[in-house]
Amino acid sequence: MRCLFYSIASILLLTFAFGVPAAGALTASTPDSVNTECPVSGQPVKAGMEVETKGGNIGVCCGKCKAAVEGWSETKKAEFVATFATQDGEASPEAEAAASWDGDPYLLTTCAASGRPIDVKGTPTTKVVDGRELKFCCGGCAEAVAADPAKWLEKVDKAQIAAQAPIYPMDTCCVSGEPLMEKNDAGEMAYIGTDVIVKNRLFRVCCAMCAKKVTAEPDAFALQLNAAVMEQQGKDYVLEACVVNDKGDINKESAKAFVVGGRLLKTCCGGCEAKVHADPTTYVAKVDAALAAQREKAAASAGK
Structure with a gap:
């Protein structure tokens, strides 16, 4: 209902303020x-x-x-x-x-079908299913998921939500701007939104209507999340040096900063950035470990 009101109000505002815009005018x-x-x-x-x-x-x-x-x-x-x-x-x-977003890499270390380590049989099998990159322990698992994605992907979604929720950069719906947190009966702030996974990225929205919009047109919302990640994680970046080269300077002019799977990564140069994109799981795991340590430290300080 909130989103319906938001959408109607937005349409009325644009209509009265600008008239009916020509295609592409906005x-x-x-x-x-x-x-x-x-x-x-x-x-x-x-x-x-x-x-x-x-x-x-x-x-x-x-x-x-x-x-x-x-x-x-x-x-x-x-x-x-x-x-x-x-x-x-x-x-x-x-x-x-x-201006575009092709989806995020599959960053889980377990097979999208069997749940076993993706490298248990050697080099993992990578397959794109419904426009989404997935990794498997073998070709048989890949074919099973491709034949019936709905049967298998719910547990993958749950695992990706669990991994990305602690580092999610916004406390408002990425579509409507409605708050995603409110006080519960105990007086504590609690999450009231809906979690949606699109192409391996977590989007948190306020209602089913916004979930449909993100699923149908995720690009702009993914770029919005990337900007929020850069802003939030950039304030107190968890690593002091290049995520690839421990001695690499991330403050020099040729340094790179970019988002992979909802995490901000910094490298000392374009060459190291290319290595991250070639093997994102390894380097995201390094950032995840540092982020977890940062959260534990913050929780310990808050409990004092």
Whole structure:
């Protein structure tokens, strides 16, 4: 019901404020911004809402998002603007990549069918099922899941929710903005949302309507989550050096920062970033261990 009200209110607001927009009118960048979608909310940018940078201005949708982007480091702002550089009037490959999401890698260490370690029989079998990467201990398991995905994937979803929920970067619905937490009878904040896995990524929403929207059009919401991950985990990054090279400097100009499976990873160079994408499970596990230690330390401090 909340989402229905939200959707109707949004439609009425846009209708009265702008009339009926021409196709694509709400997705065009403003004359003063390099981007078409707000990097925080994923919503269309609004004229007059820009954050100035040396290479170009970053468009946002509202004052709250503007404040969030203004809090970015100058390096992060420059990297964002650089992705929208043009080549002979066409968007650069970096810009196109920044505006799309192909799903997350399968990061569980157990077979999507049998539950056994994926390397129990040697090199794991990788198969894309319904647009989603999955890994298996053998070809037989891969074929079984491909033949009847619904029979097998519920337990995979549950395992991925358990792995990603502790590091989820937002406490509001990624579609409607409705809160996902409220006080229970004991006076403690409790989660009241709905968990949805799309292409191995956890999305937390407030209702079934928002769940359908995320499932149908996940790209913008995934990019929104990535921006939130960069913001949240970047404030107190868990590793002091490159996730690949323990001696690599993650503060130098050639360093890279990117999101894999809801985790922020930093490398000292593009070469190390390529190694992460070639073997994400190994390096995400390293970050997960550091994040778990960080949470335990915070819990211990809170209990004192």
